[in-house]
Amino acid sequence: MEFDDLIKEIKKYNEKANFDLIKEGYEFSKKAHERQKRASGEEFIQHPLNVAKILAELKLDEEIIIAALLHDVVEDTDTGYKEIEERFGKNVGLIVRGVTKINRLKAKTAKDYKAEVVRKMLIASAKDIRVIILKLADKLHNMRTLEYLDVEDRKRIAKEAMEIYAPIAYRIGLATIKWELEDRAFHYLEPEIYDEFKLGVAKKRKQREKEIRKVISILNKELRKNEIKAEITGRPKHFYSIYQKMKAKNKDFDEIYDLVGIRIITESKEDCYKVLGIVHNLWKPIPKEFDDYIANPKENMYQSLHTVMIGAEEQRIEIQIRTREMHNIAEEGIAAHWGYKGFKGDRFDKRLSWLRQILDWRREAKVDVIKAMRVNFFEDSIFTFTPKGEIIELPRGSTPVDFAYAVHSDLGDRCNGARINEKFVSLRHELKDGDVVEILTSKQHTPSRDWLKFVKSSKAKEKIKRAIKLKQGIAINAPIEIIKKDVNESLFKAEGIRDENIKIAKCCDVMPGDKIAGIKSDSGKVNVHLVSCKSLMDSKKVIDVEWKDYFKGVVNIRVNAIDRVGLLADILNTVAITRTNVREAKVTTTSRGYADNTFTIDFNSLESLKDLIIRIRKIADVKRVRIE
Ligand code: MN
Numbered sequence: 001m002e003f004d005d006l007i008k009e010i011k012k013y014n015e016k017a018n019f020d021l022i023k024e025g026y027e028f029s030k031k032a033h034e035r036q037k038r039a040s041g042e043e044f045i046q047h048p049l050n051v052a053k054i055l056a057e058l059k060l061d062e063e064i065i066i067a068a069l070l071h072d073v074v075e076d077t078d079t080g081y082k083e084i085e086e087r088f089g090k091n092v093g094l095i096v097r098g099v100t101k102i103n104r105l106k107a108k109t110a111k112d113y114k115a116e117v118v119r120k121m122l123i124a125s126a127k128d129i130r131v132i133i134l135k136l137a138d139k140l141h142n143m144r145t146l147e148y149l150d151v152e153d154r155k156r157i158a159k160e161a162m163e164i165y166a167p168i169a170y171r172i173g174l175a176t177i178k179w180e181l182e183d184r185a186f187h188y189l190e191p192e193i194y195d196e197f198k199l200g201v202a203k204k205r206k207q208r209e210k211e212i213r214k215v216i217s218i219l220n221k222e223l224r225k226n227e228i229k230a231e232i233t234g235r236p237k238h239f240y241s242i243y244q245k246m247k248a249k250n251k252d253f254d255e256i257y258d259l260v261g262i263r264i265i266t267e268s269k270e271d272c273y274k275v276l277g278i279v280h281n282l283w284k285p286i287p288k289e290f291d292d293y294i295a296n297p298k299e300n301m302y303q304s305l306h307t308v309m310i311g312a313e314e315q316r317i318e319i320q321i322r323t324r325e326m327h328n329i330a331e332e333g334i335a336a337h338w339g340y341k342g343f344k345g346d347r348f349d350k351r352l353s354w355l356r357q358i359l360d361w362r363r364e365a366k367v368d369v370i371k372a373m374r375v376n377f378f379e380d381s382i383f384t385f386t387p388k389g390e391i392i393e394l395p396r397g398s399t400p401v402d403f404a405y406a407v408h409s410d411l412g413d414r415c416n417g418a419r420i421n422e423k424f425v426s427l428r429h430e431l432k433d434g435d436v437v438e439i440l441t442s443k444q445h446t447p448s449r450d451w452l453k454f455v456k457s458s459k460a461k462e463k464i465k466r467a468i469k470l471k472q473g474i475a476i477n478a479p480i481e482i483i484k485k486d487v488n489e490s491l492f493k494a495e496g497i498r499d500e501n502i503k504i505a506k507c508c509d510v511m512p513g514d515k516i517a518g519i520k521s522d523s524g525k526v527n528v529h530l531v532s533c534k535s536l537m538d539s540k541k542v543i544d545v546e547w548k549d550y551f552k553g554v555v556n557i558r559v560n561a562i563d564r565v566g567l568l569a570d571i572l573n574t575v576a577i578t579r580t581n582v583r584e585a586k587v588t589t590t591s592r593g594y595a596d597n598t599f600t601i602d603f604n605s606l607e608s609l610k611d612l613i614i615r616i617r618k619i620a621d622v623k624r625v626r627i628e
Contacts, residue, residue, distance in 0.1 A: 001049055009056040010065065017062045025066040025088060032073045039148035047141060048072060054137040058174075064130045067095035071134060074100045091128070098131030099138065132168060136177050139165045143184040158188035175302075176331050182240035190243075197239050200253050209234070211260050215317060219264070222278055228271050235261035235320070260311070264321045269294060272321045276305050279319055283309035294326070301329050384435045398431050398456045404439045405460035409573070412460060413467050413566060414441035428454045443620070444565050446471050470569040491555070491606070491627070494518050494526055494545045501525045502545065508533050509626040511613060512606035518545035551606050554583065556598055556628040557613065562621040563595035570619045575601065578612045598628065 003026050010017050029048050036044035052068035066088050074081060074096060085093030143161050146154050162185040169178035187194045212234040219232050246253060264279075266272050272294060279285075289308035297303045304322040311317045322330065384392045384403060392406050400420070405412030417440035418425055431437065447467040455461055490499035491512070502518070504510055505527035518526040520541040528545050529536055536542055561567055568587060575582050584600040603609045609627070616625045 001046060001053065003049065006049060006053050006056060006065075009053055010062070013059040014062070017065075021088065022062060022066055022069070025069040025092075028087070029069045029073055038145065040145055041148075044072075047145075050141045050144075051134070051137045054140055054177075055134065058133075058137075060130075060133070063089065063091045064095060064134055067092045067099070067130070068134055068137065070096050071099045071138060072103075094128055095130050095134060098128065099135050102131070102135055133174070136165055136169050136174060136181075140177055140181060143181055146184065146188060154188045158185040161185040162189065179238045179241070183238050186240040186243065193243065194239060197242065197253065201237075201239075204254075208260070211315065212262065215260050215262055215311070218282065219262070219279070222282060223275065226274065226278060228274055228278075229267055230271065230275060231265040233263050233265075235263050235318075237261060260315060260317045262317065262319045263327075264319060265327050266321065266323055269323060272305055272323060275321050276307065279307065279309065279321075283311050283317055285309045294322070302326075304330065382431060382433045382435075384431050384433075384437050387436060387438050392437070394431065395456045399428055399454055400425065400431065400437055400439060401427050401451050401455050401464075402457040402460045403431060403437045405455075405463050406457065407439070409463050410570070411439055411441065412463055413447055413569070414443060414445050415439045416442045416445040427451070446566055446569075467569060470572060471566075491548060491551055491609075492516070492518075492528055492545050493548050494543055497524075497526050497543075502528060504528045504627055505533070505535070507535060509624065511627075512547060512610040516545050516547070518543045547606060551609075552604055553602070554600055555603055555609060556600050557616070558624075558626050558628050559595075559597045559599065559616055559622060560624040561595045561597070561619075562623065563593050564621055567595060567619075567621060568597065571597065571599070571616060571622075574615045574619060575599065575612065578608060578615065580604075580608060580612060 003023070006026075007019060007022070010019075010022070026045075026049070030045045033044035033048075038044055038047055048069045048071060051071065052065045055065055055068050070084055070088070070092065073084070081093050081097055084096055139161055142157065146157060149157070161181045166178050166181040166185070169175075169181060216232050216234065223230055223232075242253070245251070264275055266275055286308045289306070291306040293302055293304045293306065303326040304320045307319050307321075309317045309319070382394055382396055382398065384394060384398075386392060386407060392403055394402050394406060400418030401412065401415060403418075404415040415427070418427060418429065419438040419440065420429065420431070420435050422436075422438075447464045449464075449468060451464050452461060455464065490502045492499075492502045494502060497518075497520075501524060503525065505519070508528070508530045510516055510528060510530055515531040516528050517531050517536055518528050519535065519539045520526050520543050526543065526545065559571060568585070572582065572585070581602040582599055583602060586598040588596045601612070603612075613625050613627070616622060
């Protein structure tokens with residue numbers, strides 16, 4: 001391919017492009033890649049040149065085309081961004097930088113890699129969506145020239161194309177790129193099936209084309225009669241989509257492939273519906289196969305009417321009806337919307353709301369990708385990461401404290417330092433997109449009132465205020481008197497024994513649901529033990545005791561722990577999570593640094609009592625939790 005081929009392509013839609021600058025970009029890249037060759041043996045410059053042409057075919061602006069020419073310059077050579085920015089402008093520099101970042105990702109494990117790529121794409125595109133578009137074109141050209149690599153590389157790259165890039169292309173609405181990526185990846189991943197398809201298609205082509213021509217001529221006649229102008233074409237079938245349909249519908253190749261696919265492009269929305277009426281009169285429609293994506297566009301903005309009918313020879317006729325504009329969006333998505341007119345201004349802003357939806361991977365993405373993708377693009381947010389790679393979205397201007405609270409309130413309460421991208425920073429440090437944040441904690445540490453001056457997220461503010469309140473509660477440190485239980489209800493029932501005479505034995509930490517038995521004392525009181533308790537073996541006065549079926553009342557829970565700052569706060573927070581109500585808390589500290597706390601809590605059921613005990617037992621430094 002020659003440079004002039006690119007220029008010709010651009011001139012088709014943008015006579016006013018800055019061809020001098022594009023040429024300069026080309027020369028710059030050519031020089032930078034001077035001594036490099038591709039695996040195919042071609043001059044390296046052929047790669048950026050072809051990538052630029054793919055983008056020109058999408059009628060995109062000159063900035064992304066120049067960036068395409070330069071996209072491997074930094075990656076593969078010594079040339080820096082600065083020079084690119086100075087010579088070609090800030091935007092071009094930004095796009096090149098974004099693409100390079102994605103390219104520099106190294107696969108740790110296949111799973112990590114996938115999530116990482118998607119994340120980097122997100123971050124990069126939050127600044128400029130053109131980064132993704134350029135990366136897709138780059139990938140597409142690499143897929144077109146994959147045959148020159150060895151088998152292992154082919155498979156790996158094809159898998160990436162299938163799993164990462166094709167879905168992204170779909171989300172952005174770049175359908176033509178999606179199909180090509182999929183078909184080419186399919187070829188390398190399932191070579192036998194692919195070859196079978198190719199043979200099958202070749203064998204049936206003539207018959208199929210004949211049928212399509214027949215249907216088209218009937219349609220043309222009918223539309224003319226009704227004075228509707230429309231363009232009717234046979235629809236190409238993509239190998240991979242045939243394959244997917246075969247798998248999904250459990251049908252064989254012939255059944256899927258034999259259908260007649262037709263596309264009708266009208267001049268107006270009204271005509272779409274008129275045409276629908278006409279075709280439904282010509283053939284017998286299958287009602288459950290009808291979809292109105294004009295009234296209900298897909299999340300990638302796709303609009304069309306889909307209908308399937310049974311023809312005279314019992315063949316399936318699938319028809320898509322849409323306007324020219326809808327068609328362009330279906331084929332080119334974002335590119336059709338913005339094109340060379342640029343990506344900025346009102347027009348751009350208006351598109352952002354649907355872009356957000358596009359990039360919301362709810363439907364088909366797996367969990368890790370969903371997490372990565374469930375971020376609001378372009379809003380005043382930044383995306384940061386935990387050392388494990390989990391994405392944390394924060395308001396712009398956020399600090400490590402905001403980050404810590406976003407991860408977990410416990411982490412926030414205890415944070416006393418941070419490392420960002422492995423460098424130590426202060427807690428006031430402003431985080432940036434893509435930062436990997438590691439929070440350092442200390443058990444002794446508690447939230448400081450000062451933090452309220454610099455945190456940005458409302459979550460952090462709320463949590464800090466709450467922690468300070470709780471801390472003040474501890475500072476007073478006066479043991480609160482326990483009021484006598486006003487509901488004298490027992491958790492247990494034993495025949496002939498009054499509730500107030502049943503108690504849990506000191507030796508046993510019983511939990512709701514545990515198998516229990518009672519020992520009746522001479523005074524008629526009953527101590528409840530676990531059935532496994534040794535004291536039952538020694539006693540002759542064992543009686544049956546059962547948990548009540550329904551329980552609603554007040555219970556004392558005693559918590560023994562190694563005392564530390566924030567312990568009470570942790571316990572009270574845990575109680576708050578279970579939405580139970582603490583009536584009283586008695587806090588005492590023994591001389592040896594042990595805390596002996598008793599909480600009087602309202603419960604609605606034995607289940608919630610059990611749940612709370614389990615949760616409190618998990619709190620750090622808690623040694624024993626029992627019902628009293
Ligand atoms: Mn490249």
